[in-house]
Amino acid sequence: MSEIMQVHIDALGAEGHGLARLPDGAALFVAGALPGEEVTVLPTGDGRARLEKILHPSADRVDPPCDLFGRCGGCSVQYMSLPLSLRWKTDTVLRALHGAGYTDPIPVTSWQGAPLTRRRVDLAFARTEQGMVIGLHRKRGEVVDMTQCHVLEPALFALLPLLRPMLHSLPAIRRGGDLQINMLDSGPDLLLATDGPLGPDDRRILAQFAASQRIPRISWRPQGSHDIPETAAQTGGVWHEFSGVRTAPPPGAFLQPSRAGEDAIRCAILEALPTKRLKGDIIELYAGCGTLSFALAERGRVMAHEGDAAAFACLKQACGGTRVQPFHRDLNRQPVMGAVLAKAGAVVLDPPHAGAGAQLHQITDGKPLNVIYVSCNPTALRRDATALRQAGYRLDRLTVIDQFLWSTEVESVCLFTRPAPPRRR
Numbered sequence: 001m002s003e004i005m006q007v008h009i010d011a012l013g014a015e016g017h018g019l020a021r022l023p024d025g026a027a028l029f030v031a032g033a034l035p036g037e038e039v040t041v042l043p044t045g046d047g048r049a050r051l052e053k054i055l056h057p058s059a060d061r062v063d064p065p066c067d068l069f070g071r072c073g074g075c076s077v078q079y080m081s082l083p084l085s086l087r088w089k090t091d092t093v094l095r096a097l098h099g100a101g102y103t104d105p106i107p108v109t110s111w112q113g114a115p116l117t118r119r120r121v122d123l124a125f126a127r128t129e130q131g132m133v134i135g136l137h138r139k140r141g142e143v144v145d146m147t148q149c150h151v152l153e154p155a156l157f158a159l160l161p162l163l164r165p166m167l168h169s170l171p172a173i174r175r176g177g178d179l180q181i182n183m184l185d186s187g188p189d190l191l192l193a194t195d196g197p198l199g200p201d202d203r204r205i206l207a208q209f210a211a212s213q214r215i216p217r218i219s220w221r222p223q224g225s226h227d228i229p230e231t232a233a234q235t236g237g238v239w240h241e242f243s244g245v246r247t248a249p250p251p252g253a254f255l256q257p258s259r260a261g262e263d264a265i266r267c268a269i270l271e272a273l274p275t276k277r278l279k280g281d282i283i284e285l286y287a288g289c290g291t292l293s294f295a296l297a298e299r300g301r302v303m304a305h306e307g308d309a310a311a312f313a314c315l316k317q318a319c320g321g322t323r324v325q326p327f328h329r330d331l332n333r334q335p336v337m338g339a340v341l342a343k344a345g346a347v348v349l350d351p352p353h354a355g356a357g358a359q360l361h362q363i364t365d366g367k368p369l370n371v372i373y374v375s376c377n378p379t380a381l382r383r384d385a386t387a388l389r390q391a392g393y394r395l396d397r398l399t400v401i402d403q404f405l406w407s408t409e410v411e412s413v414c415l416f417t418r419p420a421p422p423r424r425r
């Protein structure tokens with residue numbers, strides 16, 4: 001049977017858990033502990049231990065600002081100072097790149113967002129005897145009512161007290177459902193999913209709510225379905241600008257979580273692009289609704305590829321009169337081929353969490369001179385960066401972006417370059 005023991009915390013692991021080294025060299029992960037701390041723990045097996053007591057706290061330990069911390073299913077490291085959080089996330093990305101074989105020092109820039117700036121959220125709601133509760137999706141299913149939040153934009157959070165009674169009055173909700181909210185330039189865009197069918201009374205209630213709260217659109221689909229949502233209420237146009245270009249995002253569109261984070265990613269990409277005139281087009285992969293495409297178009301012609309039909313339709317509609325040419329393409333099944341990529345001035349890719357898969361093989365085949373890789377997953381980055389290094393790419397610069405405050409999520413923008421082949425005489 002395990003006994004309580006005293007350990008020193010040396011570092012943080014990828015999940016934000018404190019890492020202690022036992023006398024035999026084995027690693028012990030302690031949730032809630034910070035580097036430099038002396039703590040007592042109870043080992044629970046699998047190399048993990050429960051934090052019992054903090055004997056000497058770190059200077060980077062802070063009081064979690066939110067009363068719901070540890071319960072709502074959101075923030076996991078609010079006891080960690082924000083400067084430490086940024087150092088830890090930067091180290092996590094650097095470790096992934098070291099693991100890929102990039103061990104030489106490179107210029108690293110780190111950027112961190114501010115609290116109260118998150119403009120999109122995916123919520124769950126549940127009918128209870130006390131009324132409707134709205135909160136985050138939790139692993140065990142129950143919903144903790146989000147009575148405060150230090151992450152969401154105040155205008156988004158202010159919708160919750162209005163939504164509770166409205167949702168409670170909807171006959172379409174038996175036990176619960178899901179609600180995605182995107183704060184677009186045109187106002188909040190709501191995508192509702194309920195566990196019962198939407199009837200005329202529901203539509204009337206939603207229309208009244210949209211009109212009274214100036215919500216341009218509320219869309220609906222059955223809970224658990226991936227069908228194209230139908231419009232349940234519409235009071236005005238739905239639009240959002242990317243780099244001054246007006247787009248019409250579909251319900252539940254992918255958006256970077258904060259405006260400032262989106263700008264930081266855009267700036268990091270533009271800074272990574274060669275300052276000299278590009279010799280070929282910019283090939284953009286995983287373009288979404290055009291978040292980055294129109295900024296890239298300031299530097300050249302952009303061939304923007306996106307696999308999701310609704311996002312592609314949004315991108316296509318916005319491209320008129322710009323230097324962006326959109327392509328609808330599933331890049332796993334039908335990657336852009338190496339021979340095409342070889343002629344690109346730069347390839348910019350922002351793949352989903354799993355990484356670039358089959359598309360990456362074509363990049364390493366085609367060997368374009370400049371590859372700018374936007375990653376939201378250090379594990380996938382490590383794998384894809386390994387393939388790039390093996391194909392002869394150098395890692396020139398890195399920007400680490402922390403826009404998911406107090407969570408383990410981290411994004412990064414890497415510039416990989418390949419020496420130009422010698423000119424033939």
Ligand SMILES: C[S@@+](CC[C@H](N)C(=O)[O-])C[C@H]1O[C@@H](n2cnc3c(N)ncnc32)[C@H](O)[C@@H]1O
Pocket residue numbers: 254255256286287288289290291292305306307308311329330331332333350351352353376
């Ligand atoms: C991380 S998002 C980035 C979107 C955009 N660059 C942005 O910043 O808003 C990844 C994008 O890849 C698209 N995607 C996912 N799998 C894909 C695939 N197999 N082929 C093409 N696009 C895909 C998603 O629809 C999504 O728009």
